[in-house]
Amino acid sequence: MKKVGILGGTFDPPHLGHLFIAQEVQYKLELDEVWFIPAYEAPHKRKSRTDAVLRLEMVEAAIAENPYFRMESIEVDRLGKSYTFDTMELLQEMHPDTAFHFIIGADLVESLHTWHRIDDLVDKLTFVGVGRPGYELMTTYPVTYVDIPELEISSSMIRERVKQGAPVHYLVSGAVFDIIKEQKLYAER
Known part of the structure; x- marks a missing residue:
């Protein structure tokens, strides 16, 4: 059986x-x-x-050099609010011989009890929790914890830095930086 990690988010950037x-x-x-x-x-x-199309372009640019990474546009193609349960149901229909591991930060681990159809979702996949500064990996739901060095980087911090004219070169890949610059993303409007 194929083992696939899922990393979801707005990726902005x-x-x-x-x-x-x-x-x-x-x-x-x-x-x-x-x-x-x-x-x-x-x-x-x-x-x-x-x-959304620009965010897809940025993700493609960010992951282009890693052969283990791929982008899946299923939620953008579907439009509307993206509920993990609905997405995973579709992915499991499309890939029945795949075991999915949904990767989430500690902030989302703590809020799992608020997720849409969480009790059904835990039967569909394995949640994988990673640390995030300022949060604990605490939940009553089953989560596989992976210990990694914590990097205090967030998309909101990058957007704010761009807005202020501060450098972001070593927070995003060069290809993503180029898109942000070309499209004038996050700058004062």
Whole structure:
């Protein structure tokens, strides 16, 4: 059976923290691949101001050099709010011989009790929790913990730095930086 990690999010923008988490979990759990799944609209966040097509382009650019990474546009193609349960149901229909490992940060581990159809979801996949500064990996739901060095990088921090004119070169890949610059993303409007 193929073992695939899923890393979902708005990826507005995708940053080196996302790539590092995916690499560490792939390596430590011996996953065949990690699929990045940008949300069209995350149910727990404000709607992204960055167009979904641009976010897909940034994810593709960010992961291009890693043969274990691929992007899956299923949530953007579907439009609307992206609920993990619905996405995983579709992915399991499309890939019945795949065991999915859903990678989440400690902030999401702590909020699993609020997820749509969480009791059904834990039967469909393995949650993989990784540390995040300021959070504990605490939940009553089954989670496989992977210990990785914590990087304090967030998409919101990168957007704020761009808005202020601060450098972000070593927080995002060069290809993502080029897209941010070319498209004038996150700058004061």
